[in-house]
Amino acid sequence: MAENTVQKTNGSTAVVATETEATREPERFVTPPVDIYETAEGLTVVADLPGADPSAVDVNVEDSVLTLKAVVPEADESEAAYVEFRLASYFRQFTLGEKIDQERINAEYKNGVLTLLLPFAEKAKPRRITVKAA
Amino acid sequence: MYGTNPFRELEALRREVDRLFEGVASPSKLRSAFLPGRSARSYPLINIQESGDDLTVEALAPGVDPASLEVAIEGGSLVIAGEKPRPAQNVSPEAWHRSERAAGRFLRKIKLSVPVDEENVTADYRNGVLTVKLQKADAAKPRRIAVNVA
Structure with missing residues (x-):
C-alpha cells in the first residue's frame, strides 16, 4: 500500500486513500500530487492535472470512493528536440469518511488545477452547546 | 544474422539493455517530475x-x-x-492532510x-x-x- 490512513484531525479521520493498481486500465497513468486541508466547512482537495482539457477531467463518487481521472492524449514527439516531461493520464482515488456530505461536492478546474470542496455533513459540524448557569 | 565481430555483438547487447532500462526508468522519473520544488530539479x-x-x-x-x-x-x-x-494561507498546520504540491x-x-x-x-x-x-x-x-x- 502506497497510501495509508491520514493523520487524524479533530479526532476523526476524514479522508483515507486507497491504492487501485489492480484495476487500472492498460493505459499509462500518473498519480497527480494533491494538497488536502480542512476548514470548518469541509475538506478542500487541490490536484495538479497540467495539460488536461477541462472536458477530460472526470470526478465521481461511488460507494464512498472519490475518483479523480483525466485522460490526456500522448503528445506527438516527432519534432521533439529536447524532452523533460511526458504528459500522461491522471488517476487517483480516495475513500471518503462519513463526515463528508457526498451530495454537495463542488469541483472547479482552472489553469491545470482541480479544486474540490467536500463539505462536512451538517451533523458532523462542530456544535457549541451553551452552558446555562443556574 | 550473427556477425563475427564479438565487439559489435557486445555493443548491440549494451544498447538493448540501455533501451530496456529506459522504459523502466521513465515512469518513476515522471512521477517525481510532478513534484517540482520538493527536489533540486x-x-x-x-x-x-x-x-x-x-x-x-x-x-x-x-x-x-x-x-x-x-x-x-x-x-x-x-x-x-x-x-x-x-x-x-490561513490553515493551521494540523489541518493539512496532504501537502504534495x-x-x-x-x-x-x-x-x-x-x-x-x-x-x-x-x-x-x-x-x-x-x-x-x-x-x-x-x-x-x-x-x-x-x-x-x-
Missing part, C-alpha cells in the same frame, strides 16, 4: 520542439497565477518566471541553441501548460539547396 520542466523555422517551448506549470507569468528573451536565452500561490516563485533560463527573432514571440498559458512559440532568426532558418541534375 529545475522548475518548470520543459519540452522543446523544433520544426523548420519555429521553436516551440512547452513548460509544465500548473496553478500559476497568469498575471505573474513573465516570458522574456535575454541574450539568446528564454526566461520563464512566475509564481505558484499556496492554495490556502509545491508552491512559490520560480525562474528558469533556457539557453536557445539557435538565434531567434525577438520580435516574433508568442506565449500562451492553457490548462497549466505554458507554450512559447519562437521564430528562428533568418540566419538560422534551414535553407533548401536545389540539386542540379545534369
Whole structure:
C-alpha cells in the first residue's frame, strides 16, 4: 500500500486513500500530487492535472470512493528536440469518511488545477452547546 | 544474422539493455517530475520542439497565477518566471492532510541553441501548460539547396 490512513484531525479521520493498481486500465497513468486541508466547512482537495482539457477531467463518487481521472492524449514527439516531461493520464482515488456530505461536492478546474470542496455533513459540524448557569 | 565481430555483438547487447532500462526508468522519473520544488530539479520542466523555422517551448506549470507569468528573451536565452500561490494561507498546520504540491516563485533560463527573432514571440498559458512559440532568426532558418541534375 502506497497510501495509508491520514493523520487524524479533530479526532476523526476524514479522508483515507486507497491504492487501485489492480484495476487500472492498460493505459499509462500518473498519480497527480494533491494538497488536502480542512476548514470548518469541509475538506478542500487541490490536484495538479497540467495539460488536461477541462472536458477530460472526470470526478465521481461511488460507494464512498472519490475518483479523480483525466485522460490526456500522448503528445506527438516527432519534432521533439529536447524532452523533460511526458504528459500522461491522471488517476487517483480516495475513500471518503462519513463526515463528508457526498451530495454537495463542488469541483472547479482552472489553469491545470482541480479544486474540490467536500463539505462536512451538517451533523458532523462542530456544535457549541451553551452552558446555562443556574 | 550473427556477425563475427564479438565487439559489435557486445555493443548491440549494451544498447538493448540501455533501451530496456529506459522504459523502466521513465515512469518513476515522471512521477517525481510532478513534484517540482520538493527536489533540486529545475522548475518548470520543459519540452522543446523544433520544426523548420519555429521553436516551440512547452513548460509544465500548473496553478500559476497568469498575471505573474513573465516570458522574456535575454541574450539568446528564454526566461520563464512566475509564481505558484499556496492554495490556502490561513490553515493551521494540523489541518493539512496532504501537502504534495509545491508552491512559490520560480525562474528558469533556457539557453536557445539557435538565434531567434525577438520580435516574433508568442506565449500562451492553457490548462497549466505554458507554450512559447519562437521564430528562428533568418540566419538560422534551414535553407533548401536545389540539386542540379545534369
